[in-house]
Amino acid sequence: MTTAINHKKILLVVGAGDATGGAIAKRFAREGYVACVTRRSAEKLQPLVDAITISGGEAHGFACDARKEEDVIALIEQIETEIGPIEAFVFNIGANVPCSILEETARKYFKIWEMACFSGFLNAREVAKRMVTRQRGTILFTGATAGLRGAAGFAAFAGAKHGIRALAQSMARELGPMNIHVAHVVVDGAIDTDFIRDSFPEKYATKDQDGILNPEHIAENYWYLHNQPRDAWTFELDLRPWNERW
Numbered sequence: 001m002t003t004a005i006n007h008k009k010i011l012l013v014v015g016a017g018d019a020t021g022g023a024i025a026k027r028f029a030r031e032g033y034v035a036c037v038t039r040r041s042a043e044k045l046q047p048l049v050d051a052i053t054i055s056g057g058e059a060h061g062f063a064c065d066a067r068k069e070e071d072v073i074a075l076i077e078q079i080e081t082e083i084g085p086i087e088a089f090v091f092n093i094g095a096n097v098p099c100s101i102l103e104e105t106a107r108k109y110f111k112i113w114e115m116a117c118f119s120g121f122l123n124a125r126e127v128a129k130r131m132v133t134r135q136r137g138t139i140l141f142t143g144a145t146a147g148l149r150g151a152a153g154f155a156a157f158a159g160a161k162h163g164i165r166a167l168a169q170s171m172a173r174e175l176g177p178m179n180i181h182v183a184h185v186v187v188d189g190a191i192d193t194d195f196i197r198d199s200f201p202e203k204y205a206t207k208d209q210d211g212i213l214n215p216e217h218i219a220e221n222y223w224y225l226h227n228q229p230r231d232a233w234t235f236e237l238d239l240r241p242w243n244e245r246w
Contacts, residue, residue: 029057
């Protein structure tokens, strides 16, 4: 097994999509961090890995089912032993699927919880085990307004996001004394993605008026959280466009 190159600093993004997760990976890579990014399909990660490499950074893509404990354990072990120590971890899986509670199925409710909450526990636990031995690190969870209040038709998503927020709160209280900064980011509003452009054209039309979130601007806040001094750590940060209803 290859020994880790300890001078490298690693960012791990679980759920590195084309918007927020990818932007966070690029932001940290600009600062010299090696971006390790995951999705269920490694093929979908290649454009992100290529973009970081072309810009002079280093990135590695991994296919991983974040809900499977054995896969998560193997992934963290591989990164830590073959690439370097994980200094910052971002959990960025969403699973925002609306459905009336009267029509929701047990299978879909459970799957949403697995993706948006349980997988966050599995990945954060494994990363935390490594960070504790080094007495340093940052763990950031991407949350949503659904983690603060449940909307009609979003019972499954709200339950999962309430759960991930509670996990972040507990981890922050336990790991803070060990010099590990845990924070929860509430992203409240539409993000500049192809999905919003194609599915909600009226909302997307507000982009020119700063009416939707720019992934690069979201990423700046993750970088800011990672670099906070521990005498002034933020636990919860909420981000929303100026025109978003609270």
